[in-house]
Amino acid sequence: MQVTILGNGSGGPFQGRNFTSQLVSIENEAYLVDCGEGTQHQLFRFKIRHDHVRQIFISHLHGDHVFGLMGLLTSFCLKKRTAPLTLYGMPGLRTLVETTSAVCGIHYPYQLDIHEVDAEQHALVFESPKLEVWSIPLVHRGPCSGWLFREKQRPRNIRPEKITEYTIPFPLIPGIKAGEDLILPDGRCISNAELTLDPPQPRTYAFCSDTKPSERVVEIVKGVDLLYHEATFTNEQAVEAELSAHSTAAQAATIARKAGVKRLLLGHFSGRYKDEAQHLAEAQAVFPNASIAEEGEVYRS
Amino acid sequence: MQVTILGNGSGGPFQGRNFTSQLVSIENEAYLVDCGEGTQHQLFRFKIRHDHVRQIFISHLHGDHVFGLMGLLTSFCLKKRTAPLTLYGMPGLRTLVETTSAVCGIHYPYQLDIHEVDAEQHALVFESPKLEVWSIPLVHRGPCSGWLFREKQRPRNIRPEKITEYTIPFPLIPGIKAGEDLILPDGRCISNAELTLDPPQPRTYAFCSDTKPSERVVEIVKGVDLLYHEATFTNEQAVEAELSAHSTAAQAATIARKAGVKRLLLGHFSGRYKDEAQHLAEAQAVFPNASIAEEGEVYRS
Secondary structure (H helix, E strand, O other): OOOEEEEOOOOOHHHOEEOOOEEEEOOEEEEEEEEOOOOOHHHHOOOOOOOOOEEEOOOOHHHOOOOOHHHHHHHHOOOOOOOOOOEEEEEOOHHHHHHHHHHHHOOOOOOOOEEEEEEEEEEEEHHHEOOOEEEEEEOOOOEEEEEEEOOOOOOOOOOOOHHHOOOOOOOHHHHHHOOOOOOOOOOEEOOOOHHOOOOOOOOOOEEEEEEEEEEHHHHHOOOOOOOEOOOOOHHHHHHHHHHHHOEEEEHHHHHHHHHHHHHHHHHEEOOOOOHHHHHHHHHHOOOOOOEEEEOOOOOEE | OEEEEOOOOOOOHHHHHHEOOEEEEEEEEEEEEEEEEOOOHHHHHHOOOOOOOEEEEOOOOOHHOOOHHHHHHHHHHOOOOOOEEEEEEEEOHHHHHHHHHHHHOOOOOOOOEEEEEOOOOOEEEEEEEEEEEEEEOOOOOOEEEEEEEEEEOOOOOOOOHHHOOOOOHHHHHHHHHOOOOOEEEOOOOHHHHHHEEEOOOOEEEEOOOOOOEEEEEEEOOOOOOEEHHHHHHHHHHHHHHHOOOOOEEEHHHHHHHHHHHEEEEEEOOOOOOOHHHHHHHHHHOOOOOOEEEEOOEEEEE
């Protein structure tokens, strides 16, 4: 699972940052997370293939997270997309998309479904053979949800030399990958442990933007491999963070530490900061394995 | 009067072009014309002051001309704008702005007025002490209007040495600037021609995007100093231009020639073209004083 950062700024294109958007990829599947204005420009700029995206997850309806959506949907039309697309987001997303489509004369050559998600619930909202996506209730001004990407447990890896050694018939292989032992024609039992290797650990990625520090978030993101948490402000603006229902970098790091995540990515920086050095220092003082989510960079969970 | 090009591309950020937007300035007044996605990024990129914009003119509601509007309006909110702002555009603009504002929780600290314009009428839609803005009915897929910026005739320039020579009292100066002669206390009449110099000729700029070639446009833009006319396609795609209600570069140049404009700017290029050399060649074969509207460049009318 890997995460490509398309934008790491909050409202206003100050200091040249772009608005929030990320592409989450797992093998040949890709998911777009938030879609601030200019997301399609960033996809073009970084030459990121995205026509295979089938699901877009929008955390909330503030402009810096959603004002690139209609442009992207329209561009898919111009490219004569036929693959279906599903949007997940807060109540109101359907009205936004449908009204804009009607007023602006957008006619979709592809199936567009919209799922409005209950921002209060930590629930499974999407499932593929490889992945589950769960909502993460956030605490912001109005309904807002993060997204937890949880890779499914993969089957065990069969050791190729054992297939030859025991002349394992093809129809038995799925069972062995699922953990079964092998019974040979002469009655001997070959244990699964001898036949297979552990699969890679399922990976997890949690996207949390925008939010005040939340104990509920700590519970939900416990132990994830990679946590993206908004860090709009530094300590100096802690009062403003509280008033605007955002987090400081230190608060994001505290969430990461309490949840015991493996790595923390900081983003959604206020335009008042020319760079993110102070955010990083304040976060690393609390949680050393913290990084700035740099635009155009790819992070592996 | 000067025109700054913020974007010169049509739908899809192909080849790195940006979506249509321009800033028209006349002394200390500024007007935004169209507002495709990423307009505020371009304003930031080119360091263009725009907080003093009081009017935004939107030609039509296709996304490549309007999907940057809500982001810009929101950014004005974040900057705590208090100056009023008026939007001019096609029917539906009010629904788009009001629905998006309601769903996305935008609360304006400034007065926002929306004027929906009849796309069939060539009418005066805005007037300042220096300028008139007239609608230009265009022929596109759905209601679409260009905008004719017509500087008002300025008062005559009084020759400073004449003020001293005839000890002209201050209260008489406005009348002299308006064309009156001067009657001296001894009864002599000093002609206005002796006292004043001609003011600069009022300048005109016409913005025409998107449209099929139109004889009505020819009539309305007759003799303008600067004409921006869309030139989405080259001759090779003339059929596609017709089908999509756009113009080729040669058609744009034909409009310019028929209307006897002084200079032609070409824009709204389809993403299929890597550069605009062919557009320019085909236009200049018809109307030599044609140029490409380059992003970031400033053109004087």
